[in-house]
Amino acid sequence: MVVPSATRPGGKKITRAAAVPTIDLSMERSVIRERIVMACEDYGIFNVVNHGVSMDVVQRLERQGLEFFAKPPWEKQRAGPPRPFGYGCKNIGFNGDMGELEYLLLHTNPPSVTETSKSMSDDPASFSSAANDYIRAVTDLACELVDLVAEGLWLQEKSILNRLIGGADSDSVLRLNYYPPPPGDWEPSSSEYYPRERIGFGEHSDPQILTILRSNDIGGLQICLPDDERWVDVPPDPTGFYVMVGDVLQVLTNGRFVSVRHRAMANSVKPRLSTVYFAGPPLDAWIYPLPEMVSLKNPSLYVPFTWSDYKNAMHASRLGDRRLMFFKR
Numbered sequence: 001m002v003v004p005s006a007t008r009p010g011g012k013k014i015t016r017a018a019a020v021p022t023i024d025l026s027m028e029r030s031v032i033r034e035r036i037v038m039a040c041e042d043y044g045i046f047n048v049v050n051h052g053v054s055m056d057v058v059q060r061l062e063r064q065g066l067e068f069f070a071k072p073p074w075e076k077q078r079a080g081p082p083r084p085f086g087y088g089c090k091n092i093g094f095n096g097d098m099g100e101l102e103y104l105l106l107h108t109n110p111p112s113v114t115e116t117s118k119s120m121s122d123d124p125a126s127f128s129s130a131a132n133d134y135i136r137a138v139t140d141l142a143c144e145l146v147d148l149v150a151e152g153l154w155l156q157e158k159s160i161l162n163r164l165i166g167g168a169d170s171d172s173v174l175r176l177n178y179y180p181p182p183p184g185d186w187e188p189s190s191s192e193y194y195p196r197e198r199i200g201f202g203e204h205s206d207p208q209i210l211t212i213l214r215s216n217d218i219g220g221l222q223i224c225l226p227d228d229e230r231w232v233d234v235p236p237d238p239t240g241f242y243v244m245v246g247d248v249l250q251v252l253t254n255g256r257f258v259s260v261r262h263r264a265m266a267n268s269v270k271p272r273l274s275t276v277y278f279a280g281p282p283l284d285a286w287i288y289p290l291p292e293m294v295s296l297k298n299p300s301l302y303v304p305f306t307w308s309d310y311k312n313a314m315h316a317s318r319l320g321d322r323r324l325m326f327f328k329r
């Protein structure tokens with residue numbers, strides 16, 4: 001990835017363009033699975049196109065999201081605070097993290113979507129139908145992607161990852177993040193190189209197995225690759241999806257895949273809306289390196305834990321903490 005960069009005073013280097021791999025899901029299966037494995041090893045993130053998710057489904061949820069965030073604050077607050085599901089503004093999690101955003105967090109099981117929709121919309125049926133259709137479509141995509149991963153890694157049990165995220169008991173989450181434009185008195189900084197930047201959602205890795213993210217056509221997502229000090233801009237692709245490796249997939253692959261550190265900036269003049277699906281395992285699922293990923297040369301790096309144990313560690317920690325440290329051998 002050869003990209004021009006410059007250093008912001010007091011900060012990490014920022015790079016202006018990224019070459020995150022794009023994977024066309026209409027290619028031949030043997031090619032797709034190899035490219036996915038390579039992308040997960042080298043970047044922990046890739047873009048998918050020709051993914052089969054209908055743009056109508058995507059746009060219906062985006063419209064519902066924009067309609068919700070355009071409401072006056074007191075109306076939105078009826079759907080909050082997020083404990084852990086519902087509407088949130090600036091506060092992220094329970095341990096003092098803040099960002100320049102508003103968001104909606106929903107558990108993906110249909111009864112939970114229906115319940116959350118009641119407190120957030122005058123037309124809850126339209127919101128829950130848009131959210132459920134989106135969840136169904138991205139869950140299918142996530143299942144297809146982990147099947148390709150399982151094939152690409154030559155796992156014996158081909159459906160092992162699919163079963164973790166495709167069942168009715170999977171603990172997956174849908175998040176809509178709204179990054180409002182800067183306030184009226186905001187002025188670009190005098191820096192020769194960069195305008196003053198506002199962090200919308202701070203640096204972290206996603207805890208689950210796989211994240212499927214898209215946004216409107218406003219940029220903001222940035223990644224930081226291992227052993228690299230630079231933040232790299234990831235261009236928006238409103239018709240594609242970015243797929244990110246989560247902490248649990250890092251453990252299952254015994255560190256062969258790395259969960260990508262990322263953040264979202266909110267320095268645009270236009271509002272940004274991102275729609276993020278986190279494919280998680282059931283609460284009681286045991287997580288440990290898969291047998292094919294462990295050998296004498298590559299001993300197991302992590303102790304076994306349940307997803308529930310990991311969630312406890314996650315809720316007790318700050319956004320940017322490296323929670324996998326607690327589970328290292």
Ligand SMILES: C=C1C[C@]23C[C@@]1(O)CC[C@H]2[C@@]12CC[C@H](O)[C@@](C)(C(=O)O1)[C@H]2[C@@H]3C(=O)O
Binds near residue numbers: 097173206
């Ligand atoms: C500060 C926090 C917010 C978060 C829970 C946590 O304690 C640490 C992980 C955070 C994160 C990041 C990815 C997802 O946006 C999220 C829903 C998740 O599963 O882990 C958030 C959590 C949250 O906002 O509740």
Ligand SMILES: O=C(O)CCC(=O)C(=O)O
Binds near residue numbers: 206
């Ligand atoms: O809005 C984005 O692009 C990133 C959001 C994110 O990382 C998250 O919700 O976990």
Ligand SMILES: [Fe+2]
Binds near residue numbers: 204205206262
């Ligand atoms: Fe994230």
